[in-house]
Amino acid sequence: MKKQVSLSKEYLKGVWENNPILIQLLGLCPTLAVTVSAINGLAMGLAATFVLVMSSLLISSIRKIIPNQIRIASFIVIIATFVTVVDLVMKAKFPDLSKALGPFIPLIVVNCVILGRQEAFASKNNPGRAFLDAVGMGTGFTIALLVLGGIREIIGSRTFFGLQVLPDQYEPWLIMILPAGAFLTLGLLLGISNMYTDRKKRTEHESIIAHYKRVGREDIAEQLEVK
Amino acid sequence: MELFIIFISAALVNNFVLAYFLGICPFVGVSNKLSSAISMGMATTFVMVLTAIVSWLLYNLILIPYSLDFLQIPSFILVIAALVQFVEMVIKRVSQPLYRALGIFLPLITTNCAILGLALFGSMREYSFAENVVFGVGAGAGFTLALIIMAGIREELDLADVPKPFRGAPITLIVAGILALAFMGFAGMI
Secondary structure, three states: OOOOOOHHHHHHHHHOOOOOOOOOOOOHHHHHHHOOOHHHHHHHHHHHHHHHHHHHHHHHHOOOOOOHHHHHHHHHHHHHHHHHHHHHHHHHHOHHHHHHHHHHOHHHHHOHHHHHHHHHOHHHOOHHHHHHHHHHHHHHHHHHHHHHHHHHHHHHHOEEOOEEOOOOOOOOOHHHHOHHHHHHHHHHHHHHHHHHHHHHHHHHHHHHHHHHHHOOOHHHHHHHHHO | OHHHHHHHHHHHHOOOOOOOOOOHHHHHHOOOOHHHHHHHHHHHHHHHHHHHHHHHHHHHHHHOOOOOHHHHHHHHHHHHHHHHHHHHHHHHHHOHHHHHHHOOHHHHHHOOHHHHHHHHHHHHOOOOHHHHHHHHHHHHHHHHHHHHHHHHHHHHHOOOOOOHHHOOHHHHHHHHHHHHHHHHHHHHHO
């Protein structure tokens, strides 16, 4: 039997270790398209999180009655239903935001993060765990969008959530709010996150070697050093 | 003339991948070899044109007359999924070599946001039938073009000395950024 992971881990893995954008590289289309400003990124993140959480809950509760052959089609219909809910609510309550995000709210349907979590997690676990997993993945997704949107907004139009944060003397880099800026920012962000993960792994590895040297097992330490 | 502008706009100026960020997943995933990029581009263009036709008919002949347009998202995605499945079966029957070339890419196209994006843009901009089909062809051509250019660059990139943390996806995105800048040069065309 598989070892059960603790509940807090179930939540936290989506935030950093398995962050859907920075580590798994899923759901890049909305990530790049809507993050011209922090508020857009946040709105998109929350909308996707809502869809992810609701569909994970529903799918994991009915996972035993969905026939295996048509599971993907059923997942997509359930996801599309919740996306329609979000789309109509946004249109009614926040018309400006809905216009700014354009077709990218309907496009949450084909966001691979959401379908991926249903297939990999919700369809195999109980609703409680599926809920935590979905909230965690949603948080990770929202944070990544917010960071990306924040960076692009500050550098590209010297504001953050619409408030001016950089002085007038600063000439905004127009490229950051153009499509090219999205690719460049995400590329750099991914590189930096890789660098951080690599460094962490290396220090862990070195501390293990140091431990073996301390306890007098030079042979194991040498073997590890070669790796 | 109107149609020509729609084609150029969809293919170059508002390129689906480089300006609207639609279809980034296959763009990053399949663009490491030129041959698979061409197959993927062809398969996507084919499905895009069919989607443009079918989604226009569905939207204007069924959803609008019966005021069911709130069902737009689920109905479009179901039609696209059915269409892809159908195309896969037809190709399997008609041409085995083509099926082997496109085979693995076809199921991936269902979740390609470029296809659903095309259907949504078409209904949002209220294109006529002919305009919608030309829009589909243009978008497909633009997608294929971006994919092929990217694959060509990435084949060269394999030989370059990229800093370790930037290997793979990060450098691909940065190259795509530079490519997007280059495509902005087309903006003056319309």
